[in-house]
Amino acid sequence: MGCPGGGGVTLPRAIHGKPAWCHGLVDTAFGHPAGGDDLTGLLRPGGFGLRERQAARPAARSPLPAARSPLPGHEARPHLLADGPQFPRVFNATSGALFYAFLTHCEQVFSPALQSLLQAYAKFSGAPLIVNTINNCRRAPKGDLPVLVSEDTVVSQPAKILNFLRRQKYNADYDLSAKQGADTLAYIALLEEKLLPALLHTFWIESENYCSVTKPWFASRIAFPLSLYLPGKMSREALNRILLTKGGPPLYSLTEVEAQIYRDAKECLNLLSKRLGTSQFFFGDTPTTLDAFVFGFLAPIYKVCFPRVQLQEHLKQLPNLCRFCDDILTCYFRLTVSGHSPAGQDTADANLQKLTQLVNKESNLIEKMDDNLRKSPQHPPRKLTTLKLAAGGEESSPMSRLSP
Amino acid sequence: MNLGFLCSTAEPWPENAALYQQLKEEQILLSDNASSLAVQAFLQMCNLPVRVICRANAEYMSPSGKVPFIHVGNQVVSELGPIVQFVKAKGHSLSDGLDEVQKAEMKAYMELVNNMLLTAELYLQWCDDVTVEEITYPRYGSPYPWPLNRILSYQKQWEVRRKMKAIGWAGKTLEQVLEDVDQCCHALSQRLGTQPYFFNKQPTELDALVFGHLFTILTTQLITDELSEKVKNYSNLTAFCRRIEQQYFEGHEKDSSTTAAHSSKRSLLR
Numbered sequence: 168m169g170c171p172g173g174g175g176v177t178l179p180r181a182i183h184g185k186p187a188w189c190h191g192l193v194d195t196a197f198g199h200p201a202g203g204d205d206l207t208g209l210l211r212p213g214g215f216g217l218r219e220r221q222a223a224r225p226a227a228r229s230p231l232p233a234a235r236s237p238l239p240g241h242e243a244r245p246h247l248l249a250d251g252p253q254f255p256r257v258f259n260a261t262s263g264a265l266f267y268a269f270l271t272h273c274e275q276v277f278s279p280a281l282q283s284l285l286q287a288y289a290k291f292s293g294a295p296l297i298v299n300t301i302n303n304c305r306r307a308p309k310g311d312l313p314v315l316v317s318e319d320t321v322v323s324q325p326a327k328i329l330n331f332l333r334r335q336k337y338n339a340d341y342d343l344s345a346k347q348g349a350d351t352l353a354y355i356a357l358l359e360e361k362l363l364p365a366l367l368h369t370f371w372i373e374s375e376n377y378c379s380v381t382k383p384w385f386a387s388r389i390a391f392p393l394s395l396y397l398p399g400k401m402s403r404e405a406l407n408r409i410l411l412t413k414g415g416p417p418l419y420s421l422t423e424v425e426a427q428i429y430r431d432a433k434e435c436l437n438l439l440s441k442r443l444g445t446s447q448f449f450f451g452d453t454p455t456t457l458d459a460f461v462f463g464f465l466a467p468i469y470k471v472c473f474p475r476v477q478l479q480e481h482l483k484q485l486p487n488l489c490r491f492c493d494d495i496l497t498c499y500f501r502l503t504v505s506g507h508s509p510a511g512q513d514t515a516d517a518n519l520q521k522l523t524q525l526v527n528k529e530s531n532l533i534e535k536m537d538d539n540l541r542k543s544p545q546h547p548p549r550k551l552t553t554l555k556l557a558a559g560g561e562e563s564s565p566m567s568r569l570s571p
Numbered sequence: 572m573n574l575g576f577l578c579s580t581a582e583p584w585p586e587n588a589a590l591y592q593q594l595k596e597e598q599i600l601l602s603d604n605a606s607s608l609a610v611q612a613f614l615q616m617c618n619l620p621v622r623v624i625c626r627a628n629a630e631y632m633s634p635s636g637k638v639p640f641i642h643v644g645n646q647v648v649s650e651l652g653p654i655v656q657f658v659k660a661k662g663h664s665l666s667d668g669l670d671e672v673q674k675a676e677m678k679a680y681m682e683l684v685n686n687m688l689l690t691a692e693l694y695l696q697w698c699d700d701v702t703v704e705e706i707t708y709p710r711y712g713s714p715y716p717w718p719l720n721r722i723l724s725y726q727k728q729w730e731v732r733r734k735m736k737a738i739g740w741a742g743k744t745l746e747q748v749l750e751d752v753d754q755c756c757h758a759l760s761q762r763l764g765t766q767p768y769f770f771n772k773q774p775t776e777l778d779a780l781v782f783g784h785l786f787t788i789l790t791t792q793l794i795t796d797e798l799s800e801k802v803k804n805y806s807n808l809t810a811f812c813r814r815i816e817q818q819y820f821e822g823h824e825k826d827s828s829t830t831a832a833h834s835s836k837r838s839l840l841r
Binding site: 345346348349350352353354356357359360361404407408411412415416438439441442444 | 636672678680686738758
């Protein structure tokens with residue numbers, strides 16, 4: 168799905184320009200165009216891929232296995248890739264081969280699902296990935312995204328990317344039996360057949376969602392004048408796909424088709440919930456390809472705040488699936504459930520501090536006014552118990568005084 | 572989906588239930604034959620008698636445009652999914668003994684077969700130029716005079732190609748499609764293992780669906796044998812097909828599609 172036209176490389180954008188859910192999910196928006204047009208220059212220090220690689224390899228299996236990314240002592244530097252073959256070495260379970268990969272992607276019609284899926288898989292299997300975001304599909308090596316570039320090979324479709332990672336011995340399915348591998352394939356087919364149409368509909372066809380969330384979001388990331396044309400084109404393609412695959416007779420109107428696809432999607436979610444049961448991941452204690460796929464499909468439904476959210480409401484009634492998403496987000500994407508990254512938590516703390524200082528100043532003013540009132544002759548002197556001039560230190564007493 | 576059948580649950584299964592498909596010898600194509608055989612197998616497994624009636628315009632008679640469809644009492648239901656539900660409403664079901672997780676698995680595998688095998692069959696017969704020219708065009712329009720036969724074939728091909736493009740199969744080569752078929756058969760073979768049926772002792776609608784597709788692939792002569800070779804690689808799948816054929820279709824000579832076929836497009840399972 169190459170898109171025509173030119174466009175700049177990704178420029179850093181302010182956080183407030185992005186929809187709220189991006190902070191809670193995989194935030195890969197910022198690239199530093201160190202090398203100008205060079206894709207290798209697009210590297211965000213402290214991005215999720217790099218932070219994962221700094222985690223130490225766990226010695227034994229913990230209840231929530233940490234990401235298997237063993238690069239101790241590595242520090243992210245924007246110019247790292249420009250050094251070429253000095254990329255840090257990677258040791259995985261089966262071989263000590265030197266490995267280098269980076270993944271480029273831009274938002275497209277499946278992208279929320281696909282990018283979560285591929286990054287989740289990479290984290291489960293321990294492959295070191297640097298995630299670059301580009302706005303222009305043509306900049307990708309084959310014009311087709313998402314794309315994995317590794318040394319000399321370029322791999323372009325999600326299924327092939329997963330196969331490639333497996334051949335490089337980053338295999339999240341290493342412990343699965345053959346039957347479980349077959350089950351994986353079957354469940355992936357179920358997801359694509361039943362859940363994907365409803366996902367497409369929620370993102371691209373439901374007019375309130377499209378106009379208030381999806382279109383502004385995508386348009387803000389794509390360069391003008393493509394931003395006027397591409398979201399509409401993606402929306403038409405999504406509608407086309409749904410009508411061609413699901414819209415045959417006797418369903419003649421779009422509302423009937425919608426009803427059918429949402430019924431199918433809810434049934435699919437119920438089936439997934441029954442299959443997951445009470446276990447942590449679909450096949451035991453360690454995540455596999457199927458977990459990556461399910462997470463990739465569920466996370467956009469779960470996290471994006473849409474005006475029309477019937478699928479999200481249905482998902483929230485299935486607590487084990489919600490718990491599954493939250494576990495993966497906290498464990499592998501290093502986010503708290505509320506959706507703030509640790510860096511975000513620091514800014515939140517800083518904001519809280521400023522707020523308390525403001526409150527203290529307010530309380531000082533109010534106390535002065537109070538003093539004036541007391542000194543005025545109309546009112547008898549009141550016995551004041553907790554009147555203290557807080558010197559900007561603790562915030563608890565002014566807060567308690569201000570509370571009604 | 573025909574929801575009107577819910578009001579007919581009180582009536583028992585009539586004797587004159589009929590299944591409609593296209594003409595067996597001259598007209599029917601690989602994918603339609605597979606779907607039809609799957610429904611026939613399912614009804615046999617449920618012990619529900621049905622006559623197979625071949626009509627040239629079966630596709631146009633069907634409420635959803637797809638074959639096969641069954642005519643039971645005053646209800647007309649098409650495609651395996653709705654037929655399974657209709658039969659269940661009448662009180663016959665093959666999957667009642669399964670627990671929730673197994674039902675989920677069964678549905679997932681049925682989607683896998685539809686997603687991979689059926690789409691591959693459609694690709695082969697409508698998007699592979701050699702097969703289209705030599706097999707599909709002559710067969711699809713055979714009941715109709717020129718130029719109607721060509722027009723109908725082109726129209727159907729255009730529709731199928733649009734759908735392939737929408738789901739991303741238009742860019743695939745034949746080798747990739749055959750590889751997908753192989754992957755699907757591998758998964759089915761792994762799931763079946765050494766059991767007689769997919770869910771151990773009793774056949775379910777999944778068994779019917781898999782039988783329909785695999786038997787058709789194995790017994791249909793195409794330009795090359797590549798497709799059937801992919802299935803023949805898995806001996807437990809061929810044994811599975813033979814077992815179901817022997818159990819449910821032998822002795823029902825008139826109704827089954829394993830009747831000695833004289834057309835050059837069929838070869839019996841050895």
